[in-house]
């Protein structure tokens with residue numbers, strides 16, 4: 383995750399400063415009093431690549447690419463569409479419904495996990511894994527504390543359980559058929575530059591390709607489906623044994639499905 387420090391906004395209150403100290407201890411980073419320093423100055427003084435920034439009601443990570451902070455992003459519109467009776471390509475690919483249990487192996491900014499959680503509802507469960515501790519912390523804090531949205535979206539956010547783990551290790555700890563669906567949205571082998579929503583995550587995100595061993599484990603853990611999102615035309619689908627799901631004919635992204643009921 384690179385060398386990082388933890389600090390606060392320029393005029394923190396006691397709660398903000400305490401949280402910054404707690405997070406520094408939890409994540410093994412150094413807590414630094416902000417004083418009046420700019421991010422560039424802090425980076426130089428402390429030889430740090432990334433800065434975990436504690437604000438009054440949110441966390442963010444300042445990287446060389448910009449600031450990574452939590453926001454429901456596309457989840458907001460997708461949930462609005464689902465409530466209006468429209469479909470969602472990910473939900474169709476996962477084939478989940480109320481009460482489903484989903485293992486989302488790649489939390490990232492959390493938009494997909496929020497949509498899965500909206501569909502699974504209070505009777506279901508979404509566990510979302512993130513390998514990078516800074517991303518996991520910022521997004522998990524946001525899912526618990528973000529408040530500027532409608533109640534059904536906030537409820538869906540609060541229900542997502544974030545685990546800071548490598549899916550390769552986590553899957554091994556799961557019982558056979560313990561989730562209805564397992565989902566992967568890895569960093570694309572060839573990034574789509576215009577998907578600027580993901581740009582701040584790039585310096586922190588893990589870009590290692592998935593392996594056949596990980597997919598085999600996912601097929602053991604899922605009851606019905608394993609799904610992967612990638613670039614349309616990506617060779618990853620064939621390499622890892624996915625069939626392309628229908629829909630999104632003109633889209634630059636595609637969903638691959640392994641149907642375990644087949």
Ligand SMILES: C[S@@+](CC[C@H](N)C(=O)[O-])C[C@H]1O[C@@H](n2cnc3c(N)ncnc32)[C@H](O)[C@@H]1O
Pocket residue numbers: 487488489490491492493494495511512513514517547548549550567568569570580583586587588589590
């Ligand atoms: C493309 S983003 C996921 C975006 C997400 N679906 C969303 O809606 O925001 C991929 C994320 O998966 C994480 N990741 C990559 N490899 C992983 C692994 N082996 N285990 C857990 N997380 C992983 C990356 O660090 C990155 O944050």
